[in-house]
């Protein structure tokens with residue numbers, strides 16, 4: 001039986017979160033209610049919290065939800081092939097299905113229903129309101145996208161479908177990484193480590209990860225997860241090390257997932273091999289990139305590819321890998337937080353809590 005109300009975390013302004021109790025809306029034939037088991041905390045949640053990413057307020061944050069179907073309309077059950085009691089991973093976008101982006105297969109950038117119509121980004125005043133994953137229960141729209149998952153894995157592990165999906169799309173699908181490729185990953189955060197796992201699963205020959213001195217533990221973990229070499233960018237000459245590690249060729253694929261810094265974007269042109277691919281996935285606050293030598297793209301015939309978000313094929317690959325149990329993903333998981341600790345969870349990922357270092361963390365509301 002569904003309770004009448006759900007606890008939700010509401011963001012009311014920059015750095016303003018409050019716990020509320022809101023009614024769980026009725027559903028129709030095409031929608032559903034999800035009982036949240038876990039919701040991943042994302043780097044963009046930190047930016048949303050601080051006000052760097054503008055969102056309609058008030059809003060229930062949380063765009064990486066995993067949960068169990070608590071109630072579902074008959075037609076939705078047929079269309080999605082799930083029923084009450086099934087565990088599903090929910091994609092963030094709620095695409096319209098009809099706009100040009102949707103028709104081109106880029107449904108994750110659909111604007112057919114207004115700016116960023118996605119779980120965690122739709123304002124609370126838009127009916128029926130429970131759009132975000134920082135809650136006990138969430139509304140599933142007729143256009144929400146769900147992926148059924150095995151229910152016997154810990155929720156904090158299963159919810160990694162999201163960062164791991166990014167790894168598969170950014171480090172494999174977009175640059176078409178395959179056997180024989182050397183992959184250089186700039187940045188050892190959640191997405192960088194997910195890129196290591198995905199590139200390894202795709203058969204990459206050599207994987208190299210860069211990081212700062214303070215990232216030593218993450219770089220060690222990168223090796224555990226399949227990296228062959230790591231580079232401390234503060235202590236070593238990265239270009240020289242990349243040349244040494246690649247017999248002078250450079251990297252076939254460079255994945256740029258560092259946060260904010262623009263220098264790695266310019267530097268990636270020096271690391272990439274002839275005919276190589278550079279994937280830019282970390283946003284830089286729309287700053288220009290100094291020292292960007294475009295001639296290097298020309299003479300190397302390199303390709304620069306943008307990556308924004310994840311779509312279904314990469315999520316499917318991530319879910320299959322999680323369910324296979326072949327990779328010690330739990331090594332990436334650092335924190336579970338109660339719903340009431342959402343603010344602390346965001347601040348921990350944002351590095352604002354002294355002595356705490358997060359790689360992957362999630363909210364576990366445990367609605368029971």
Ligand SMILES: [Zn+2]
Nearest residue numbers: 042043044064
């Ligand atoms: Zn996210």
Ligand SMILES: [Zn+2]
Nearest residue numbers: 099102110112
């Ligand atoms: Zn659309």
